[in-house]
Structure formats: C-alpha cells, structure tokens
Amino acid sequence: MNDAIVLLGMTTSLLELISFLLAVMTVALTIRQVHWGWLFSILSSGLYAAVFFDAKLYGDMGLQVMFILLSFWGWWQWWRGDGEGEQLHVTSLTRAQQLFAVLAWAALFAVLVFFLKAYTDTDVPYADGFLTAGSLVGQFLLSRKKIENWLVWILVDVLYVGLYVYKNLHLTALLYAVFVIMAIMGLRSWSKSCQQ
Structure with missing residues (x-):
C-alpha cells in the first residue's frame, strides 16, 4: 500500500492518497463545526503515521499519534460541551492564554529538537x-x-508545504497548500460565530 504510484505527474502511494482524502474531509467538516470530522482525523492520522515513518519524519509520525489521542479528546469536548451542559462555542484566547500558547510552542519545540537530534536519523530536526x-x-x-487555532494552522501549513516538497512528499505538500486555503476559510467562517 506504500508502493510508489504516479498521480497527476506526482509520485505518491495509495496510502498517502487515502490519507490525503481523509484529511481534506477532516478539515471540511471541522470548518462546518461537524463533530464527525474527528473520526476522519483519527483515520487520516493513523495512515499518515505510516507515510511519515517511511519518510523519516519521526516528529510528524509521533504527531499523528498525538493527533489520534487529541482527536478522541476533541471529539469528546465537542460532544459534551463546556462541562456545564452548554455546547462548546467558538471563542478567542485571552492575552494570558495567548502567551501560554506561545510558551508551550517554544517549550515543545525545544524538547522535540533535543529528542529528534539525539534519538533519530532525521535530517530536518x-x-x-x-x-x-x-x-x-x-x-x-x-x-x-x-478561533486562534486557524492562525496557527495557516502558519504551520505554509511552512509544511516547503518541508514536504523537500522530503519529496509532493501530494502531501499539495494537501498542505489546500489546508492553507481551508484554514483561511475556517478562520472566516468561525469569526462569524465567535463569542468573545
């Protein structure tokens, strides 16, 4: 299932193609705030873990495992609401939460780079x-x-396009280019329903 095939002039695999289609469904459903998007996220992440292992993108492979766990949690969050019986609504981060998100990103980055350099053979730690x-x-x-999730995804997805081109995962690079557009659409859609 991971054998090379040529599709629209790009070398890919059936596994990458199926992962691609499931990931597009995930984001499309998420933009519409449909909780079933989490199921597609779980399936796509499981398949992409195998794709990234083959490409020696171990951080991304581990990320897919975390995505599976976070997708179960996210699905639960969207189903159960805010813990007080209310549906979970789109809201913005406070200044303190924004700072925490940036610091969490920096701390995770430091830990992951250390791990990737010390314990893997990746060429892009x-x-x-x-x-x-x-x-x-x-x-x-x-x-x-x-709502800030979409801003994070726009930045991350733009940078992932370059990384995946470098790693010869051209279909996945195309997927992340599509994700940039979808993240912009998600930001616009969620902005309309955002409750400060």
Whole structure:
C-alpha cells in the first residue's frame, strides 16, 4: 500500500492518497463545526503515521499519534460541551492564554529538537520539531474551539508545504497548500460565530 504510484505527474502511494482524502474531509467538516470530522482525523492520522515513518519524519509520525489521542479528546469536548451542559462555542484566547500558547510552542519545540537530534536519523530536526510543536498547539486550540487555532494552522501549513516538497512528499505538500486555503476559510467562517 506504500508502493510508489504516479498521480497527476506526482509520485505518491495509495496510502498517502487515502490519507490525503481523509484529511481534506477532516478539515471540511471541522470548518462546518461537524463533530464527525474527528473520526476522519483519527483515520487520516493513523495512515499518515505510516507515510511519515517511511519518510523519516519521526516528529510528524509521533504527531499523528498525538493527533489520534487529541482527536478522541476533541471529539469528546465537542460532544459534551463546556462541562456545564452548554455546547462548546467558538471563542478567542485571552492575552494570558495567548502567551501560554506561545510558551508551550517554544517549550515543545525545544524538547522535540533535543529528542529528534539525539534519538533519530532525521535530517530536518528543527523544521520537524517546530512544525510538530505548532501542530500540537493548533490541535489543542481546535479541540477547545479557539478561533486562534486557524492562525496557527495557516502558519504551520505554509511552512509544511516547503518541508514536504523537500522530503519529496509532493501530494502531501499539495494537501498542505489546500489546508492553507481551508484554514483561511475556517478562520472566516468561525469569526462569524465567535463569542468573545
């Protein structure tokens, strides 16, 4: 399933293609705030873990495992609401929460770079670590329906396009280019329903 195939002039695999389609469904459902997007996230992340292992993007592979765990948690958050019987609404981060998110990103980045350099044979520990850390922050914010998740995803997805081109994962690079557009759409859509 991970054998090379050529699709639209790009070398890919059936595994990467299926992961691509499931990931697009995930974001499309998330933009509409449909909780079933979390199921597609779990499936896509499981398949992408295998794709990234093959490409020696171990941070991204580990990220997919974290995405699976965070997707179960996010699904639960969207289903159960705010803990007081109310539906979870789109809200903004406070200044303190914004600072915490930035510091969490920096701390995760430092830990991941150390791990990737010490224990793996990756050739891109800084890019992999930075984008993995940002993706974890973005996924956490998405799980809590924080509008800033889309800003994180726009930045991360733009940078991922370059990383995946470098790693010859051209279909995945295309996916992340599509994600940039979808994240902008998500930001606009969620802005309309944001409750400060």
